[in-house]
Amino acid sequence: MTPVSNEPNGTPRLADVARAAGVSQSTASRVLNGSARQVADEYRVRVLAAAEQVGYTTNLAAQAMARGHYPAVALVVGDIRDQFFARIAFGAMREASRRGYILNLLSTEGDESRERDLVQDLRRQRPEALVLARKRDTTARAGSRLMEQLIGFQRESGRVVIVGEPSEPVLAVRPPDFDGGKALAGALLELGYRDFVVFLGDNSIPSERDRLDGFRVGLSTGGVALPDSHVYLTSPSAAGGIAAATDYLADRSKAEVIVCTEDDIAWGAIQRLRGSGLEIPGDVAIAGYGRRRSSPLGDDADWLTTVRSPLEEMGAVAVSAALDPLASDVPLPAPEVHLGGSTPDRTPPRASRRKR
Amino acid sequence: MTPVSNEPNGTPRLADVARAAGVSQSTASRVLNGSARQVADEYRVRVLAAAEQVGYTTNLAAQAMARGHYPAVALVVGDIRDQFFARIAFGAMREASRRGYILNLLSTEGDESRERDLVQDLRRQRPEALVLARKRDTTARAGSRLMEQLIGFQRESGRVVIVGEPSEPVLAVRPPDFDGGKALAGALLELGYRDFVVFLGDNSIPSERDRLDGFRVGLSTGGVALPDSHVYLTSPSAAGGIAAATDYLADRSKAEVIVCTEDDIAWGAIQRLRGSGLEIPGDVAIAGYGRRRSSPLGDDADWLTTVRSPLEEMGAVAVSAALDPLASDVPLPAPEVHLGGSTPDRTPPRASRRKR
DNA sequence: TCCTGCCCGGAAAGCGCGTTCCCGACAAGA
DNA sequence: TCTTGTCGGGAACGCGCTTTCCGGGCAGGA
Numbered sequence: 160m161t162p163v164s165n166e167p168n169g170t171p172r173l174a175d176v177a178r179a180a181g182v183s184q185s186t187a188s189r190v191l192n193g194s195a196r197q198v199a200d201e202y203r204v205r206v207l208a209a210a211e212q213v214g215y216t217t218n219l220a221a222q223a224m225a226r227g228h229y230p231a232v233a234l235v236v237g238d239i240r241d242q243f244f245a246r247i248a249f250g251a252m253r254e255a256s257r258r259g260y261i262l263n264l265l266s267t268e269g270d271e272s273r274e275r276d277l278v279q280d281l282r283r284q285r286p287e288a289l290v291l292a293r294k295r296d297t298t299a300r301a302g303s304r305l306m307e308q309l310i311g312f313q314r315e316s317g318r319v320v321i322v323g324e325p326s327e328p329v330l331a332v333r334p335p336d337f338d339g340g341k342a343l344a345g346a347l348l349e350l351g352y353r354d355f356v357v358f359l360g361d362n363s364i365p366s367e368r369d370r371l372d373g374f375r376v377g378l379s380t381g382g383v384a385l386p387d388s389h390v391y392l393t394s395p396s397a398a399g400g401i402a403a404a405t406d407y408l409a410d411r412s413k414a415e416v417i418v419c420t421e422d423d424i425a426w427g428a429i430q431r432l433r434g435s436g437l438e439i440p441g442d443v444a445i446a447g448y449g450r451r452r453s454s455p456l457g458d459d460a461d462w463l464t465t466v467r468s469p470l471e472e473m474g475a476v477a478v479s480a481a482l483d484p485l486a487s488d489v490p491l492p493a494p495e496v497h498l499g500g501s502t503p504d505r506t507p508p509r510a511s512r513r514k515r
Numbered sequence: 516m517t518p519v520s521n522e523p524n525g526t527p528r529l530a531d532v533a534r535a536a537g538v539s540q541s542t543a544s545r546v547l548n549g550s551a552r553q554v555a556d557e558y559r560v561r562v563l564a565a566a567e568q569v570g571y572t573t574n575l576a577a578q579a580m581a582r583g584h585y586p587a588v589a590l591v592v593g594d595i596r597d598q599f600f601a602r603i604a605f606g607a608m609r610e611a612s613r614r615g616y617i618l619n620l621l622s623t624e625g626d627e628s629r630e631r632d633l634v635q636d637l638r639r640q641r642p643e644a645l646v647l648a649r650k651r652d653t654t655a656r657a658g659s660r661l662m663e664q665l666i667g668f669q670r671e672s673g674r675v676v677i678v679g680e681p682s683e684p685v686l687a688v689r690p691p692d693f694d695g696g697k698a699l700a701g702a703l704l705e706l707g708y709r710d711f712v713v714f715l716g717d718n719s720i721p722s723e724r725d726r727l728d729g730f731r732v733g734l735s736t737g738g739v740a741l742p743d744s745h746v747y748l749t750s751p752s753a754a755g756g757i758a759a760a761t762d763y764l765a766d767r768s769k770a771e772v773i774v775c776t777e778d779d780i781a782w783g784a785i786q787r788l789r790g791s792g793l794e795i796p797g798d799v800a801i802a803g804y805g806r807r808r809s810s811p812l813g814d815d816a817d818w819l820t821t822v823r824s825p826l827e828e829m830g831a832v833a834v835s836a837a838l839d840p841l842a843s844d845v846p847l848p849a850p851e852v853h854l855g856g857s858t859p860d861r862t863p864p865r866a867s868r869r870k871r
Numbered sequence: 872t873c874c875t876g877c878c879c880g881g882a883a884a885g886c887g888c889g890t891t892c893c894c895g896a897c898a899a900g901a
Numbered sequence: 902t903c904t905t906g907t908c909g910g911g912a913a914c915g916c917g918c919t920t921t922c923c924g925g926g927c928a929g930g931a
Contacts, residue, residue: 170671183881219639220585221917223576224886240601249596252622264620266608283575311570315526539911577887580916
């Protein structure tokens with residue numbers, strides 16, 4: 160006896176569709192969930208019509224059990240209210256849905272020690288892949304409880320990808336901050352700048368360090384050095400920019416351009432410097448990093464020279480890497496340097512200059 | 516014959532735990548998933564130890580199928596990169612995980628017409644509840660395709676809650692913007708302000724209108740009217756604040772306090788007004804709405820008088836309402852007016868004043 | 872004409888787990 | 902001692918779907 164339909168209140172099941180179409184359940188399944196087998200057109204249309212009529216939707220849990228895997232990828236982020244994570248999540252979601260996958264998002268709510276519990280929880284869903292996005296590399300060390308979970312997960316079902324600092328046994332997508340810093344240095348050198356000051360957001364965040372390191376390397380390629388005394392350590396926010404700018408003014412420092420490792424720092428600094436009567440970029444040029452979507456000061460968002468952090472792409476690439484066992488190397492787009500009015504061309508208008 | 520263990524590579528199953536513990540599968544299940552039945556301590560510890568040892572994690576899909584429901588709630592938001600949605604999602608996630616539920620987050624990526632497809636997709640997961648967060652009330656009208664999906668979902672499995680404008684057959688959690696506006700009016704009146712100007716962010720967003728309407732009602736309670744000419748329509752951003760402030764200056768308007776329907780508007784306006792030499796709050800006081808976590812200008816974030824939008828609470832409340840069939844009425848916390856230095860007390864320091 | 876393949880529908884066996892049903896063991900009451 | 906009641910353990914079934922496996926029909930070749 161075939162199961163009884165729950166039509167009155169329950170969700171229609173595959174058996175209901177089959178009965179309505181007058182075919183077997185296997186035929187209905189083959190039509191509705193693309194099997195390797197062919198089904199005659201006559202039956203096919205009957206099944207589709209019946210499915211439409213009874214309002215059938217696949218039960219993913221049942222399908223997962225039968226197939227042995229759940230078409231989902233889990234993403235663990237620090238705090239979804241943070242733009243950094245939100246944009247990674249956005250890209251990851253986009254890529255997951257493009258591939259027909261579900262994206263399960265979990266937030267540690269700032270408490271990174273919760274990562275392990277979240278991962279353990281997530282494993283119950285048997286997702287095919289797991290992506291961990293983090294700003295710091297505090298806990299994912301070999302031997303840690305978190306790493307145990309990751310390895311366990313990796314052994315069982317799927318792959319693990321970390322967005323951030325690499326940690327041996329698992330794949331990682333690193334933000335191209337080093338390259339971004341280097342590219343920014345190159346661009347500024349080409350514009351004719353030779354005297355730099357850096358407002359560094361945070362010494363303990365790898366991304367921030369990478370930006371500075373890359374910048375230094377980029378400068379040295381052009382034969383320019385950046386003494387430590389030209390690096391102002393502050394915090395990655397507008398307030399940090401104000402503080403650094405205050406120090407800068409107190410030092411009576413003089414630079415051609417201030418390079419900030421975060422756009423927010425730049426906006427804060429701009430405000431502080433302008434408040435002190437400095438003209439920007441007249442008295443000092445400025446550049447940021449991050450490419451926020453709008454200026455908090457209401458300026459034209461494109462005015463600030465900055466390096467675009469490909470956060471959304473990183474999320475997408477992480478999902479791809481986690482889902483495609485092929486991709487061992489992660490082809491992240493090269494950071495894009497956006498030159499705006501905040502760093503005008505200092506080179507004299509000679510014929511030797513490139514176009515524009 | 517009991518199923519064979521996949522120990523070498525597969526995920527350990529309940530049967531593996533049972534065998535390792537030397538008990539039956541049902542006993543193991545009762546221990547690991549709190550059944551009504553009791554299990555002797557001796558067996559209980561054996562099962563728990565075995566589970567730990569083999570690294571067992573419940574297979575949620577299998578459990579869902581056996582139990583008949585999946586402990587998940589789905590959340591559809593506009594764009595997760597938007598703070599508005601991110602904070603709702605944050606609160607929803609917190610509440611869901613507090614209840615042991617999974618939160619499935621989907622973003623329409625700004626294209627609200629995708630909502631219907633997303634909902635249809637989500638239904639395959641058979642979540643117990645569905646929360647829809649939206650800024651506008653564009654498509655969820657009776658008879659729309661989206662509403663069809665919602666009703667269908669509601670009939671089958673769970674409840675639907677909309678965060679935003681109510682739409683007949685489904686429950687809604689409305690942001691307390693009206694009350695917030697009213698409360699702000701009351702607070703400003705009590706501080707002694709009588710002459711107001713409003714910078715309105717967007718005419719077509721219900722929240723913005725509600726804030727204005729509530730503010731008007733609050734003023735009228737104190738016998739103060741707000742003529743239409745005192746309302747500057749602009750856009751909900753710092754740039755909008757700059758534009759509105761520019762209009763305000765051009766009009767040679769004079770108000771005791773400028774009330775903005777978004778904090779970002781306020782920050783933009785502050786910058787523009789300061790740029791014109793006005794002192795704030797000396798020449799004009801200012802208040803916002805939204806309570807961002809930090810000032811983009813680097814000021815003390817608490818300096819700006821504003822009304823806190825309980826976005827996280829809204830997300831949490833929506834999840835609660837969707838999960839608890841009891842809660843027909845949604846007890847949202849009353850909006851909290853934060854008074855900062857941007858709106859100093861104008862009343863003379865008489866004895867009649869309240870404390871502080 | 873008969874046989875060999877191939878194609879395609881249908882029946883049935885799981886996927887991993889919760890749950891019901893039944894049995895056995897044991898304690899308490901008569 | 903017998904009965905009744907209580908409670909833990911084991912076997913079997915079902916959740917909704919996929920996936921063999923089986924068998925019938927039909928085309929093409931000998």
